[in-house]
Amino acid sequence: MLRFRKLLIVLFALFAIMAVVAAVLYRDIPNSNTGLTHFDTLIVLGNPASADGTASPEQRERTMEGVREFKAGVAPHLIMTGGAAHNQFVEANVMRDLAVAQGVPAEVVLVEGQAQNTIQNIYYSEKIMAAHHWTSAEVISSASHLPRAALILKHYSFQWRTQAAPWPPEYSALQRVGRFCVEAEYCFKLRLLGFPASPYLPR
Template sequence: MRRLSLWLLGIVVCAALLYFLVPIVSYETIPSRNTNAAHFDTLIVLGHPAQADGSPDPEMRERVEEAVREYRAGIAPNIIMSGSSAHNHFVEAKVMADLAEHEGVPANAVIEEDKAQDTIQNIWYSRVIMQQRGWNSAEVISSAYHLPRTSLILQHYTGPLAFSWRTHASLWPSEYGAWKRIQYRWHEALGSVKLRLYGFGHRKYLPQA
């Protein structure tokens, strides 16, 4: 009886380890780039909803401020701010552009992409802008927990739509405690397993890899 109990306990422990380890390993092993380049034609900043008063929320603020740092460091001479009024009536691209310009980025270096409703569309419409301007490389900036899923989307850009890319994480907002950060990462880790197993399905704005 004791041996049976230990055997069952072992099964439970192994199952629990698999439940936690598989998503984390899947999440952490998603490639973050397809190039070793250090400089790019543009930065792409993925949008996040503005606050109810139209000001940048903590994640949006950190994404833009990271882009400003990268711009000042000479990583790219242009910034595409991507995001429509997907969650409220404030256009994310406009709010982000205003913040970047307030931080000293020249207005002629900032492009507002104001059509995207989600991450898939962020990349699609930003790539359209890149093609129009003859740009073939980008550093994509977003919150750290969001970037593995973004990389899975970027991997679909092959053939005529291919471009050189890497992802780059903004800082966690100081307003976010440790537990909130864990929740965000865990939710995305679970989602990454599903996406790696089943893909995104047919999406209008996602090239078929």
């Protein structure tokens, strides 16, 4: 019994150490590669729509942050990125419709509706940027998601910074902490092992 307790204490200590290391590495990820305050475009990273096709809470808050940044003059264009990755609704279309409903001119909103994950969000958005000869972007997502996005953005040569959307007011503190924990673990693995080989990620 005593040996079992000691083993539990050792395992708990190791888990606690790994959790602290993961949190430090997560918080240490840079949130920009430039000092720019104005950009060629905003990139709003996708999130699944609700089952009825309306914007889900995180999708809504990401889009609304894009709208605020656009109206503040941070960039003259928006790229909404995200395909039908988790249900039949194309995330980028839902976000575009919400942005336009909030007064953003439809002609400045570009839709990228292919991406199935964050790596592809950045990959396809960069293709749109290159086609328009744009060289800088502010990337908008949920606060917990941005460190992982930044690890992907480090593979690209354009100038970027990240911008966190507010948490949905309907999210509890436990939900917010849970999302940070999941992303911290994900980023810890990526920094330790690197990204798997992907045609969507420049080396």
